[in-house]
Amino acid sequence: MADHGKTTAKLPKEFVWGYATASYQIEGSSDQGGRGPSIWDTFSKIPGKISDGSNGDVATDSYRLWKEDVALLKSYGVKAYRFSLSWSRIIPQGGKNDKINQEGLDHYRSLLEELIKEGIVPFVTLYHWDLPQELHDRYGGWLNKEEIVEDFVNYAKICFAAFGDIVKHWITFNEPWCISILGYGNGIFAPGHVSNTEPWIVSHNVILAHAYAVKAYRDGFKAIQHGVIGITLDAHWLIPYDDSPENVEAAKRGLDFKLGRYADPIYEGHYPARVKAILKDRLPAFSPDEIAVVKDSSDFFGLNTYTTQLVQNKGDDEFNGLVTTGSTRPDGTQLGCQSDMPWLQTYGPGFRSLLSYLWERYKKPIYVTENGFPVKNENDLPVEDAVRDVHRQGYYQDYTKALLQAVTKDGADVRGYFAWNNFEWYAVRHGFYF
Ligand code: NOJ
Numbered sequence: 001m002a003d004h005g006k007t008t009a010k011l012p013k014e015f016v017w018g019y020a021t022a023s024y025q026i027e028g029s030s031d032q033g034g035r036g037p038s039i040w041d042t043f044s045k046i047p048g049k050i051s052d053g054s055n056g057d058v059a060t061d062s063y064r065l066w067k068e069d070v071a072l073l074k075s076y077g078v079k080a081y082r083f084s085l086s087w088s089r090i091i092p093q094g095g096k097n098d099k100i101n102q103e104g105l106d107h108y109r110s111l112l113e114e115l116i117k118e119g120i121v122p123f124v125t126l127y128h129w130d131l132p133q134e135l136h137d138r139y140g141g142w143l144n145k146e147e148i149v150e151d152f153v154n155y156a157k158i159c160f161a162a163f164g165d166i167v168k169h170w171i172t173f174n175e176p177w178c179i180s181i182l183g184y185g186n187g188i189f190a191p192g193h194v195s196n197t198e199p200w201i202v203s204h205n206v207i208l209a210h211a212y213a214v215k216a217y218r219d220g221f222k223a224i225q226h227g228v229i230g231i232t233l234d235a236h237w238l239i240p241y242d243d244s245p246e247n248v249e250a251a252k253r254g255l256d257f258k259l260g261r262y263a264d265p266i267y268e269g270h271y272p273a274r275v276k277a278i279l280k281d282r283l284p285a286f287s288p289d290e291i292a293v294v295k296d297s298s299d300f301f302g303l304n305t306y307t308t309q310l311v312q313n314k315g316d317d318e319f320n321g322l323v324t325t326g327s328t329r330p331d332g333t334q335l336g337c338q339s340d341m342p343w344l345q346t347y348g349p350g351f352r353s354l355l356s357y358l359w360e361r362y363k364k365p366i367y368v369t370e371n372g373f374p375v376k377n378e379n380d381l382p383v384e385d386a387v388r389d390v391h392r393q394g395y396y397q398d399y400t401k402a403l404l405q406a407v408t409k410d411g412a413d414v415r416g417y418f419a420w421n422n423f424e425w426y427a428v429r430h431g432f433y434f
Pocket of ligand 1: 022025174175304370420430
């Protein structure tokens, strides 16, 4: 098509488009193929924990229908697919001295080979929240530093050895903020602990498990397998509610608690000063040996992001850095279109700002490993209306435009984008396919 003399901004040719999922959210067959139970099997069966009473026993049945799923991905024309391995499918009891389940390894091998055959590049997450239940029962799971770090590294090495010849993009953890705050702070995710001391211990141990797994990859596999390895963190872009100095400072503090708490140790080698000032002794310290392993332990910046929020300096919510977030501006207008989740509104410009900020600040190539929009009340719509999907299309248009601007105008090095697609922990719909 003629462009009438206009210059068309373009993403680099190698830019990777894909979809993303997670094991518990798609696989189902939770007691098949030798898989052991995970903390999400236990948690989602406690009455009241999932609002509509559903669980991942069947999910989108992908353990059985994986070939059809790959065919669907192929029909969408994607270049890449991000999914997670279920630890308890590979080692049903999870620990370094526990038995490996060959059937689990074979399943993922078949999936990976099919993806490669179809020209789809796999991005593999090692941990998307489904800790083997046995490790939680045996020694307290993520609360027990010595045991969990060793067991996670052992699991990671088994995966590198089994799949590293064809997997060149590894993500150690998905969203440590959710693991620690939702799992051990306010208890809305598995294992459902409520505490104001445990989340900081858990996230510290997750950072260490990530870093030692990366070290194992770099020391033992990278030279032969030539892959990259990193972590996926979650963040919303935070805008001060108004230009008062307290709210400007609160937005920075909110970002430090949500993102800097992981990104600063991993990319810069220390916890943020604002976090230390509030948590004091409750924030564990890294030893010099540990920090040498933690610092620079991610080859890229994996980013899950969905929304932007307005921040005020008030409240006692330590999990978010003593700030209050919302989406109504001082003049009463809304930031964007409301989704089916209270915290998520569309706001493309915030996505652009976040990408540019991360690039400027951490200087690592960015992969947007999740982005998406659950349409408000979609569950109540007749399917014929739901599949017209006007709001979801609008969201993706805004966000991909913002991404293009971040790359072509702000110079951010963004290399890939994955749309989110599956059974949702909060019983809303996120997918593309009915
Ligand atoms: C991020 C999480 O990684 C994913 O599991 C979840 O479904 C989406 N957010 C949407 O809430």
